[in-house]
Each structure stands twice: as C-alpha cells, then as structure tokens.
Amino acid sequence: MIYVTGTLFFFNATPESLRVTTPIGHSYSVNDPAFKTNSGILTGRQWVEGNDAMLLSRGKDIFNTMYEDIRNARNSISKETFVYSGEEVATTMAHELADASKRGADVHFIMDYLGSADVTTDQLKIMEDAGVQLVRWRKPAWYQVPNLNHRTHRKLLIIDGEVAYTGGVNTADEWLDDIQEGGYKDYHLRITGPVVHELQGAFSKNWVASRGELLRGDRYYPHLETTGNLSMQVTTSHPGNGSIGVRKMMLHAIASADESIRIGSAYFFPDDKFLQALVDAANRGVHIKILTPNETIDKSFVRMASHTLWGQLLDAGIEMHEYQPVMYHAKLMIVDEYFITIGSTNFDNRSFRLNDEVNVSILDEDFARQMTVWYEKDLAQSERITMEVWENRSFFCKAYGWVIAIVMGVYL
Template identity: 55%
Template sequence: MLKRVRISKRLLKLLAFAAGLLFLYLLGSLVFFNATPKEFRVTEPVITSYSVSDPQFRRDSGRLTGRDWVNGNHIEVLDRGKDIFDAMIRDIGEAGCCITKETYNFRGDEVATRFAAELASASRRGVDIHFLMDFIGSVAATRAQLDTLQQAGVDLERWREPAWYHLSRFNHRTHRKIMVLDGRVAYTGGVNTADSWLPDPVDGGYRDYHFRISGPVVREIQGAFSENWVSARGELLLGEQYYPNSDSVGTAAMQVVSSRPREGEKRMRKMLLHAIASAENSIRISSAYFFPDRFFLDAIRDASRRGVDVTILTPGEHIDQKYIRHAAHTLYTGLIEDGVAIYEFKPSMYHAKMLIIDDYFVSVGSTNFDNRSFRINDEMNVNALDSTFAREMVQHYERDLAQSERLTLEDLSNRPLRHKTWGWIVRGTIGAYL
C-alpha cells in the first residue's frame, strides 16, 4: 500500500510538471501570436523609374494594393476638434437611410455621450446604424453610453471583445476611423470619438486632421468598413442604400487602401514604400508614433540621399505614449546624418497621420509610421492625386512646423541618461521583431 502511494505522488508530480509546461507553451504562443504577424513583408529596396505624377504610378499602385483609383471626388479638410465633431453630428442628423461607423476610441463624458445620443436619435427615426468600436479603445465607454446606443436599436459590435476563441488575436485591434452616411458622404482621418480632440491645441487638445469626402470613392470606404463588419458579425451589407451610384463632385482622383495584417494583408506598408520610392522632390511625413522597421527607415534614408527633401513631424514632450518617443529617438541619428529634417510639435499631443509627396500625392487616414500600424492593427488610408488638395495640406503642414522644434544631433546626444536608457530598453523590447 505504501509503495502504491509513493508511485501516485510521483505521477502527480509528473502530471503537474507537464501541466506547467503546457501552460508556459500556451502563454508563450499567446504572446507570440499577438506580437507578430503571420506573413513576410517587403524587405528588398523598392525602386521605381517614375514619379507620383506619372500615370504608371497610378497603375502600379492599383495593382500593388488591389484597389483602383476613382475619379471625381471632393475632400474637405477639418482641423479643429469642435468643427470636426459638429460636422459629423450635423450629417448624422441629416442621414436618411444608413450610417456605418468604425472607431478605435469611443470614450469621454462629452463627445462619446453626444455621439451616442445623436446616433440613438437617428436609429429611432428609422436609420439603420452599424457601429463597430474597438473593445480596448472603448473600454472607458460608460454603461450609460452603450445602453443609449443599444436600447435605441443601434447595431453595435465591440471589436475583439475578450473571448477564448479570440485570445491569439486579442492584440490585433481595429485602429480605423470611418463613418459613412447614406453611402454618399464619408469621414476619415486621425480623430477618434473622444474628448481629447475637443479643445484647441493651445488648450491641450490633440492636434489632428479629419476629412469629409464625397464622390464615387465613398463606395470604396464603405467596402473597407464592410470588411471588418463581416469579420465581426458575419453579415454582408448589400444594396443601393449602402453603395449608391454617385456622380462626379470634384477633381480629385482617390484610392482607398485598407490593411488587415492578421491575414498578411500588409498593403499599407507596401503602398507607402512604393510612394516614397517614387518621390522626386519632397516627402513630408507626420505621425503620432514614428517607429518603423529598419527596412522602412532605409527607404527614407535612401530618398534623402538621392536628393529628395525629407521632413518628419512627430509629437514632442506632450506625446501620450512617452516610451515611443524615447524609442524613436534611438532611430534618429542615422536619419539626421543623411539629411532628414525631424521636428517635434511643441504645443500639445500631435496625432496627425499624413504623407505628402512632391506636392501632388497625399495619403491620410489612421495609419501611423510604426510597425503596430503596419503589421498588427487594422488600418485604412485614403490617397489622393490632386495638386490643389496637396497644396492645402502643405500649408497646414508648414503651419504645424512653425510650432515645432527641429531636432539636432546635439539634442539627441544631450538627452538625459534615463531617457536614453529607457529608449534602448523599449527599442530592444518592442523592436525585437523589426
């Protein structure tokens, strides 16, 4: 009897050890699959023999992204939080049949409450509303705000809400900012549905841009929303109410690029590399978080070495994720040595995401120049080939530069030791797979 007891204890120890190994394996797998993509990306230099104004650029970019360019569109720039939210609320109030909305952040006593009330009112008057909000980005949404939407009949989904079958993809967030009204008007840009964007930058509000778009390209934006609605709900949005025929309303040729990295669809990074490779005169980049991989950095440095005037604008000390700024500083020396001008915005958090090339090509949307946007998040950008719109965005960019400070090699060298140490630790952690 005593021998049998000893054997049982030994077996229990073996089973406990095996269970521990299994737990560690599952935990390691969970972390690994949440932090890494599934597919390879472009790592060889992208070389083109044409500029962004060449028709061949338009043809090739369509093939690379799988998204055609659409003529006849109009795009309006909105650059103050109050004006952005007021315009969106006005259009919600005028919607007749359907609204689709996707956002990362949905939070705040003022903005989220106001949008919940307006969307609920539209739903009660018979407008079909499909609302996709990221679970992590909306974790601060109040029960009252969510109840207001659901009790009014708003079709609400929270992207990647915790569930056992989502654990390996829990870190794969939707970072898109999309709203489409009656299939005819769309909004996109960098602005979330949250109070941080409400004050002016001089009062601490986030500096950002959002865009009101009309014309045939709105169907493409609706299609990008539909991608994730199918993934979240398994429901196709079909019919004239979602995809109406739209007449030409402007002169801008536009293209929608959506990225779904969890499936290897890293179109955004590929699109940006192609555009940078086609630059002849100037590249202007703005990004809330600038921390791309070494291959992307090489593309920027190569553009500068071949004579392109490259400027990068990022947040300064008011950045909301300070560790990203410290890590980004470890990347800047080589860029500055190759002639890239790097500026940090001083008044408040700089949240804009933009690429302007040769005062003709503009890409705006939700994508930051970091590997989270390139390889983990779901993102959407709208590209435009239009000199009038490009000149307008250059004016905004130059105004932001005037409120920024250019970094020098001396600035980087004189950083506090704790910032340097923290930067290299973060780079070694989040940049391990770059």
C-alpha cells in the same frame, strides 16, 4: 510551464506576415501615370475619379460637421472607431446615432473593445435601446488568443453611402478642444463622390467579420455622381496574410519621390526596411521632414523608442521635428506636393502589421498645396532636433529608449 505558455501566446499574438523587404528602385515620379497604375496593382485598390474632400483640423468643427450629416441621414450610418470615450463627445455621438436609428436609418457601429474600455453603460444603453447595432471589436477571450493583439484602429463614418469621414480623429473628448485649450492636433477628411463606395466596402468587410451580415443595396451603395475632380484611392491593412497594403503604398510613394517628403506621425517607429527607404530617398536628393510629438505625447515610451532610430535619419540629412503646443496625433504623408495619404495609420509596425487600418490617398496639386500649408504651420510650432541635440540626450533617455525599442522591435 510559464515559458512555454508565454512563448505560445507571443507567437499567436504576433502573426508572421509577408511584406516588402527588398528596396524599391526609383523608376518614376508620383505625377507619372505609371505611379497611378502600379500603386493600384500593388495594393489591389484602384484609383477612383470624380471626388471632393474637405480638410478639417479643428476638433469642434470636425464633430459638428459629423453631427450635421448624421442628422440628415435617411438610410444608413456605418461607424468604426478605435477610441470611444469621454463624457461630452461619446455621449453626444450616442444620442445622435440613437436619434438616427429612431428615424429609421440602419445604424451599424464597430468600436474597438480595448479602445472603448472607458465607454459607460449609459452611453451604450442610449444606443442599444434605440436599435443601434453595436459591435465591441475583438473582445478578449481565452479561445481567441490570436485575435487579442489585433485591434481596429480605423476611424470611419459613412452616411447613406454618400458622405464619408476618415482620418486620425477618435470619438473622444481629447479631440474636442482647440489646441490653445489643450486639444489634440489632428486632421480629418470629409469625402464625397464615387470613392465613398470604397470606404463603405472597407467597413462592410469588418461588419461581416464581426456579425456575419452582408451589407448591400442602395441603402449602403447608392448611385454616386461626380462631386469634384480629385483622384482618390482607399488602402486598407489587416493583420497577417500579407495584407499590409498601407505599408506597400507608402514605400511605393517614398520610392517615387523626386523633391520632397513630409511626414506627420503620432507614433514613429517603423521597421528597418522602411527607415532604409527614407534614407535612400534622402541620399538621392529628396528633402525629407518628419514631424512627431514632443513630451506631450500620450505614450512617452514610444517617443523614447523612436529617438533610438533617429541617428541614421539625421546622418542622412533628414529633418526631425517635434510639435510643441499639444499632443500631435496626425498620420499623413505628402510627396512632391502632389501625392497625399491621410488616415488612421501610424508609421509604426503596430499599424503596419497588427491593426486594421484605412488610409485615403489623393493625387492633386491644389489639395496637396493646401495640406502642405497646414503642415508648414505645424512645423513652425515645432522644435527641430539636430544631431547635437539628439546625441546629448541623457543617459536615462538613451538606456530606457534602447530597452523599449528592443521590446517593441520584437513584439511588433
């Protein structure tokens, strides 16, 4: 009976999803118009012109900039996050959203149920008493077993349908401090321009899924003027049904690389087809660097499992680095210093298959160079893991990593 129950739970919690399993040949570069055209077709999300983006990397700056925009909100605020916790950030955010609601803005807030497990009753009450519409995403229920493993991992904030934030930063105290003070290392974008409609649409889809309410009209989708010269694309992923657009987008970008690929990932445990795509790129001469956390990682078992995959990457000449100062939480990829994607998606199958995720991609040489400078600064504070270092891991690390990798490989 236990075996049958466990089997039913497993297959309900890990949906079978259609995904790319055959190699994508190198047919064009990321700066070729064909890349832009085909990436829109492959993901179902077209590129939007005329946008601007500010890259934020310091926790205090990120939250203070958000608070300032929230204080200027007139019509609506849409917020979605995985982690919502901490005495300082979560409480301050609760008050800011409550004040906006009292001023007459329509405030919608989706927080993942498991990710917000540490939210306090007082923090929820501050918002609820002010009229903030709250959703605890995917609250566990015996009659919704298939949804138990489907989390929203997105980090979205849209103000008046005009300004949007997205990236890797959760609403939690770990992101508040500078790295010198032990805060998580991460990146976030503040975005303006017509592409904000795409991010509002991504949020609205989950609002419909949770509340059955359609958000529409100028309060959410005002006319948006051009604010810059960035070409941007929003890509989303949803559990099952082949809706793993972020993975397709990344595979397409890897296949289109000519010179370099830089990856930053808090949790690096992709499937074998994704790994093979990286090896194939390295074999055709692309210089690849991958940056992950060291022992400061908040989920040590993921690091151990990840290490079991590194042999084939190192053998192909791919550089593996571990960030030393603090927990490295970024999720980004830079290709040929022209294409960037940044968002909530980790390079693992939980993000690719089981979570709701959102990424923003940019095609722009100047912005890519700016992001590359930041990446290389992070790399300078990292340790490169050579084949010799990798092979000389302790027996315990190898055995433990192997067991966890099998569990993660099956479960994810």
